Amino acid sequence: MNVNEDNLEKCRKDLEKERAFAGRLLDSVPTPMSITTLDGKIISANSRCEDFFGRSNEELGEVLLEDLYEESDEVREAFEEAKRTGFSTCEATLIDGKRAILNFSPIRDEDGSIINVIGTAQEIALERRLLFRNLPIPASLMTPEGMRIDANLACENYFKRGKEEYIGAKLEELYVREDIPKIREALEDCKRTGFASCEAMVVKGDGTKAPVIMNLTAIKDRKGDVINIIATAQDISELSELKEREEELKKEEEFAESLFKSLPISATLYTPEGDRKDVNLAREKVFGRTGEDLLTIRPEEIYREEDVAKVEESVEVCKETGFSSCEVTAIRGDGTEFPIIINRTPIKDEEGNLLGYIGTATDISELKEKERELADEKAFNDHVIDRIGEGLIIGDDRGKIVRINPAAERIIGYKADESLGINTLKHPAMTDEGKEILEDMWMRVLSGETVHSVDMPFVRKSGEKITVSATQSEIKDAEGNVIAGAFLLRDVTETKRATSEISRVLDAASNENYTEKVDLTGITGDLKVMAEDVNETMGDINTLVEEIKNSEKVLSKIIEENPVPMAIVNEDLDVLDVNETYLDLTGYSRGDMVSKNLRKDFKVVETVEGVNIKEAMERGGRAKGMNVVDTPNGRLTFIVGALPYEDISTNEKRVLMTYTDITELKEKEKEIEKEKAYTTDLLSSMPDPLCVVDMDGIRVDSNPALERITGLSREELIGKPSNLVLVEEDRPKAKKLLKKTIEEGFVTNFELTIRSKERKRIPVLADTTVRRDEDGKPIGVTLNFRDITELKEKEAQIIENSKYLQREAEKIKEAMKKASEGYISVRLKKEQEDAMGEIADNINLLLENLGR
CATH class of the missing domain: 3.30.450.20 (PAS domain)
Structure with a gap:
């Protein structure tokens, strides 16, 4: 066997392994699944698909896909659509009468070309389908991946889209774009926890929008695997509409227990006597309690004490009227409180006999928060409107005044109660000319133009004629409809008169007449200041002109x-x-x-x-x-x-x-330069270390001797605190030295220890003198250091010699005592290298004479 045959055999084995793995993978899928050729012929099916169709793999391979269903044309059409768009779904009835939801998607090779089509079939129980189809709330059925595969009538009606259009629509076509991430996150939460909810804005088929609460509940098989997700959309535009939806839901006669459990709305079933009978999963999740707890717990433990009577009263109202609703504060299992709306309706059979009651609890925490935010925003807006300096008049879509702020009251002279409810054009402050201007402004605003700073005449209640600068704009609702108009006005009567006077004077100035003055009568505030400045400027110009002439x-x-x-x-x-x-x-x-x-x-x-x-x-x-x-x-x-x-x-x-x-x-500069050179030479030639510091202790000058003793360069010394060259324990002493020098004028023989760059300790004596300016004011200190290392060493030697002499003196005393008793020779230790040797010889000589 050559190399090519070896490779070919290896490829065959690898291919068989891949097919075996693909077969095992296909067979492990919990949903009936098959793989077809591009013309619809089944080439592989898992065991669940064989059970579903009641045919073996070989038998399924002998027929085309559409031949298995009564609606062969619809199935073929969905099959072809999947190849075109990447996914399609449809409902069809098997030859044996089963009803199923079919999903198709293409399989592509590495180049992106379609090589096969994969299909799944999910059986729909007739009773479940009827129940789902007739649910009174908008509901849709999705795959775990979020693909919509079915929708009920309520969903079609609410979204104003046909079933096929709804199922085939992109998520971005059904909801506003900014809500898409929130919906996808809720879908993932539902698959993890079994339930999820979020608020979103629906986009209906006719383009209108509405807010809804989306509730998602996972439907699982016997093994606990998520096989579908049921989603409901609850309109919260008006709470009354939400109650009607809930009431319709409660009136469903054949409400199955399994569907009740999977409902994404928190619900409880009651007996005709009002006893709790059952709760659903959403109820457990919302209240954070087990179903058993919710059925046996006392009302005082799940509602605020003051709300218990309200809850009990709602039960009686429901019995009497067929419906009740109340808002209360509920208590979760962890003790946290949250607001809910409880709705109750009776469940009756076809003859009207009472079977029990159903109650729902809707968490309205977000709605309450929005109400608070809206109230805060309104209070803030009212505060701003009432305090702005410009007048504001708001008229509704019929032109009637609905709001007027204090500034507008002051401008037109009419109180709010004298203006509210009056048509803007019929207001007594409006002149005929003003009406024409206002009508023209409003027409320009409606055409999309921004209209501002238009002068128009008004008549105050006192009869005084004024001129106002007006700005007008439209107010729209969320849908963009014009619902009101805002009229902003500012009294410019005084401004007009002042600017007219100022223009008159400036015109005169342009004709080289600088003697004219602004008449200040009736002009106040900033305008008066401006007019006075103009008069002063005219006077200055006139004076300057006269001066220029000479x-x-x-x-x-x-x-x-x-x-x-x-x-x-x-x-x-x-x-x-x-x-x-x-x-x-x-x-x-x-x-x-x-x-x-x-x-x-x-x-x-x-x-x-x-x-x-x-x-x-x-x-x-x-x-x-x-x-x-x-x-x-x-x-x-x-x-x-x-x-x-x-x-x-x-x-x-x-x-x-x-x-x-x-x-x-x-x-003087030359003399200073000479003096500076002399000083520099003097400092350089001084054998003792010296530095000059300012009042803050910062070195401003030093000599080479200080550089030699510290091992630091001039650049490392200048500009640094003077005490940094000292050992750590002497730095506080250095500060006291500078202070004492500035107070007393000089200090001498102040002992310090310098630390060199190599960390060597050098004892020094410091002499300091205060530096003063020409006025005698202190400007710094000059420090002169004397190295006393040798002196310290001699001092130590003297101390040592002194101790030695004391010891020898004791020996002499002892010898003198014994000398009186006879001839004694006292021998003292001689150290020829030491200066004390001579003293010892003299003492021995003295003792010898005494002995004789």
């Missing part, structure tokens, strides 16, 4: 009397005039300056910073620079300023030159 004289006077040296030159830099201050400073005479050219006739020794007068004249800006010049009074340093301007009388370009003498300042 500008040349004024400028000459300013220049002449100015203490700053000044000169006026033309655009060629010819000197036209200079003031006395300039002449006194330089020693020039007026004849030496006037008519001379700045650039040609005067020598500039050094241009520190050039003055570009030409560029300043071109851009109309200032120019500044610094020059050193020789004058009759000596060499002077000036900061030169140039300000171009235009002579009003001749329209010729001029430049005002200013000369600020900084000769002495420059000399």
